[in-house]
Amino acid sequence: MRPRRTPALLTAALLSVGLVGCSGEPAPAGRDARATPPATVKPTTPAPRVPEGHAPTGSFAVGVRELKLNRDGDRPLPVTVWYPARGAAGGDPERSAPAAAGRFPVVMFSHGLGGRPDDYASLLNRWATAGFVVAAPAFPHTRRGADGNVLDVLNQPADVSYALTRVLALDGAAGDPLRGRLATDRVAAAGHSAGGVTTIGLFTASRDDRLDAGVVFAGTGLGVGTAFAGAAAPQLFVHGEADEVVDYAAGKAVYDAVPWPKAMLSLTKGDHGRALLTDGAALRVVADTTVEFLRWTLYGDAAAKTRLPTEARRNNLATLDDRL
Incomplete structure (x- = not known):
């Protein structure tokens, strides 16, 4: 994509302090930014294009591997992949474990500024154990230990699209452990903070038509x-x-600008990152709500859609504006 100079500078100004926000440090006290009351009008836009079906009812063990990718020869993109694996659920992810039987939807996850995919392992493992293949690139300039060039966020939607192409190709790659295990026509994108910007970009200026759904954590x-x-x-x-x-x-x-079916989970005391990284109770609400959303949008599981509001409001940690 070709970024315009003014929005790029605004992005830099906003995200240049994102290292603290993405690190999971407690938030300082601030003003009440509570939104206006949720709208009750349902959208008239089309329903998801994934046919009606059923998500797996049980949990999976989780395998993990890394792909060494490089876009255009000068954008190294190591991609961590979590996937449903054979064996008993509940243990730590096993490196290069044999994949479970079945075909599983794919979720591309983008980390925040100064982060890495492993920072979000608790959430991403939860998605994998529920029956999703999760692929998370470490971006060349915004990952921890890189130069921290925040303007490069605007190049990251193309990185995700490139990585998605390579991940989906594994389904037909002779001898690959994920051969025949990917539902290549059922794909979502998700991301936190700068990764949320990346994810929004995949549905706006850099629209990737392969994407069926999106999950945006603390994005702009x-x-x-x-x-x-x-x-x-x-x-x-x-x-x-x-x-x-x-x-x-x-x-x-x-x-508010999204023209499609949508929902917003608002964590009433949530800061920029702790609910994804360190806050156990809030993380459980976020994890369970996002799992139900992905079950509905990628498996076509209508029952998951009906469960989503209950998961979102558990323990009164969050409110849900539901326009799905």
Whole structure:
């Protein structure tokens, strides 16, 4: 994509402090950024394009591997892949474990500024044990230990699309452990903070038509816009109302612009990253809500859609604006 200079600079100004926000440090006290009351009008846009079906009812063991990718020869993209594996569920992910039988939807996950895929292992393992293959690139300039060039966030949607192509190709690769195990026509994108910007970009300026759904954690449209394009792809936004890095109102503004079925999970005391990284109770709410959303959008499981509001409101840690 070709970024315009002004939005890029605005993105830099907003995300340049993202190291603290993505690290899971407690949030400072801030003003109440509570949104307006949820709308009750249901959208008239088309339903998800995934045919009706059923998600797996049990849990899987989890395998993990890494792909060494490089886009255009100068953008190294090591990709960590978590996937359903054979064996008993509940243990730690096993490196290069044999894949479980079945075909599993794919979720591409983008980390935040100064982060790495492993920072989100608790959440991503939860998705894999529920029956999803999760592929998470470590971006060349915004991962921990890189140069921290925040402007490079605007190149990351193309990185994700490239990595997605390579991941989906494993389904037909002779001898690959994931051969015949990927539901290549059922794909979502998700991301946190700068990775949330990346994810929004995949549905706006850099629309990837292979994507059926999106999950945006603490994201903003600065630099990538809010001109959502292409076929209807339901979106779930997750944002802390006390977010000290990406203001809650900024995330809500992008959510409001989504023309498709959508929902927004608002963590009433949530900061920028702790609910994904260190806060056990909030992480459970986020994990279970996102699993039900992915079961509905990628498996076509209508029962998961009906369970989603209950998971979102458990323990009164969050509210849900449900326009699905």
